[in-house]
Amino acid sequence: MSGEGKEPQAIRKLRPGKLVIASHNQGKVREIRALLAPYGIEPVSAGELDLPEPEETGTTFVANAELKAMQAADLSGLPALADDSGMCVEALGGDPGIFSARWAGPTKDFTIAMQAVEDKLSAIDPAPTRAAHFVCALALAWPDGHVEWFEGRVDGTLVWPPRGDRGFGYDPMFLPEGGTQTYGEMDPSEKHATSHRADAFKQLVAAIF
Ligand SMILES: O=P(O)(O)OP(=O)(O)OP(=O)(O)OC[C@H]1O[C@@H](n2cnc3c(O)ncnc32)[C@H](O)[C@@H]1O
């Protein structure tokens, strides 16, 4: 994983001011804006700045988050926060994992991606565990190349058919551990309090503010 083997460095604090949300996913941008709301910074999205969507060539969530944050910080001259995330299905050896967005194809159709997950799971005989988890890596980069990263996780089970339309991506098929509603059915504020993104955010907030 990126970050391993590096010398520990002093955590850099984030000062009030503009921050680029280095994501082209409107669902994520919405969640990140809500999570940042209490901290007095002015988020501006990669889309609003017309920043290009970089190719995600990393082999880990952290490496891809770093790559996206560093490119946005470099091009904008502002601190930039990127999120690389995905759903890992235990019985599929962790797939789709870092390829979660790519399973939805060029049209970013998550009906197709969820169906592909379900087809692969239901082809396994005997029926395997339906355990899955979401991972969220957040990277915060500055224009001078300094970068901090944080990783969060939430465990759950996959349901079929998908339920609810309040989230994005794989949310309608993900039932968090101990819950009765999928992330697609749940009130967004509840997801923001318990998700992989919330977990990573708690670590980020504790470190940088
Ligand atoms: O790279 P950016 O521009 O941020 O947007 P993206 O959609 O390509 O994002 P990723 O590369 O991190 O791909 C992760 C995919 O995993 C899915 N995913 C991530 N977090 C999720 C969440 O909270 N709920 C449901 N699906 C999620 C979602 O469909 C994303 O498209």
Ligand SMILES: [Mg+2]
């Ligand atoms: Mg992406």
